[in-house]
Amino acid sequence: MITPAPVQTLELPDQWCDYNGCTTEATHTDGEWVMCPHHEERAYRTTTYWRPILRWTTRPGPPLAGLHRRVLIHIPRRWGVTATPHRRALPTRTGNAHMLTITHTPTEGTIIDCTSKGDGTAPILKTAGWKWGRSITAWYIPHSRDRAPHLARIEHTAAALRAAGYDVETDIDTTLRDGTDAHHDRNERLTDRAAALAAKAERKATAADAAHARHDHACAALPEGGEPIKVGHHSERRHRRALDRAHTTARAAIEAAAAARSAAESARIAARSTDHRYTPAVIHRRIERQSAELRSIERHLTKYRAAGHTAETSNHMHQLELNKAELERDIEYWTAVRAEQDATDGPKLYSRADLRPGCFVNCSGTWHKVIRANAKSVTVATAYSWTDRLPYDKITDARAEDAHTPIRPGQ
Known part of the structure; x- marks a missing residue:
C-alpha cells in the first residue's frame, strides 16, 4: 500500500477507526482514510464503506475509562481546505458512564450533547420525542428554536437517562430574543431549505431522465415487433435477459419519476412558505389564535396565584409564564407586521x-x-x-x- 506524503494535519481527540462497527483506535492513514491495523488492508477492497475525513464529525469511541489520546490525520493537498473539529464538546467520562448535557438556547433550541453511536441513549430519546439532526450531529427537540423551553419534556428525558445509569446535567436559558431577529432567522432557514429542495428536485429530475433513457436503451435491445422467445434456441437466454432488463429499468424509471414529482412538489411548497406566512389572512388568524391561547394562560395563572402558588413552587406555573412571554412577543411582532401592511399599499x-x-x-x-x-x-x-x-x-x-x-x- 503506497501512502502519499502528508501535507496538512488535522488533530482530533479520540479518533477511532471508521470501519462499520469497529471500536479500535485508528493508527494508520493513507491520506484519505484512517483505520485500525485490522482493517487497513480492507480499506481498498470495500471503499464504499468508508467516508472521507471532511465528512466526519468528532465522535467518541468505546466507553473506556481514562483513554484520551490525540491522532494526527493527514489531509491531501488536492482538497484545498483545512478541516476543523466539530463544534460539539466531547463527552466527559466518569468511569464507564457519559456525562450528558441538555442545553436550551434561543438560537439553537433544545439539544443534548455528548451522546455517541451505540451508547444506548437513542431508544430513550426517541421515546421522549427527540430527533437526530444529521446537520448538527446531535439529538434535538423539534421546533424548539426561539421558543420557550419545554421543561416537562426536558425533566422527563433527564430522569429517564439517569434511571438508565447516565450522568445528566441541564443548562436552560429561558430568555427570548426579539421577535424581529427570531423571525428573520427563521425566514433565512426557510429560504435555505427552499433552495436545498429546489436543488434536490433538479437532481431527481435529472436522475429520472437518465432512468428513462436507460429504459429506452433496454427496450431498443428487444426484437422488433414483439417477437416471442424461441424456447431451445441459442437466443433464448439473451432474449430473457433483455426482457428482464427492460422490466427492471421500467420499474426504476417509474420510481425515479415518482421521486422527481415528490421532490418538485416539496420544492414548490417550500418556495412559497415564507410568502404564505406573511399573507394578511394568515397573520390575522395567527394573531386570533395566539390571543386566545394567551387569554387561556392568563386564566390559569390567575387560578394558580389565587391558590398561593408561584413559579418557584410549581413547574407548570413556570412553564405557563414562559409560554406567556413567548406569545406576547409573537403577538407584538405580528401585530406590527399587520399594521405596516395596512399603512402601505400591500395586501389588505x-x-x-x-x-x-x-x-x-x-x-x-x-x-x-x-x-x-x-x-x-x-x-x-x-x-x-x-x-x-x-x-x-x-x-x-x-x-x-x-x-x-x-x-x-x-x-
Missing part, C-alpha cells in the same frame, strides 16, 4: 367598511350574496332556509351589486 383584508348588503363575496371559489355586514363576519344567503356566516379573513374577492364591479379592500 376586507372589513365591515368595504362590504354592504346586496354585494357578492367569494370564499373558497364560491360566490355568496351578502345579507348583512357584521363586526367580524358577513351574513350570506344560502340555497336553503337558513343563512351562513363567513369571517372576513376567508373572503378572497368581492363584487358590487351588479356582480361585475370589483370591490377592493380599504377603498
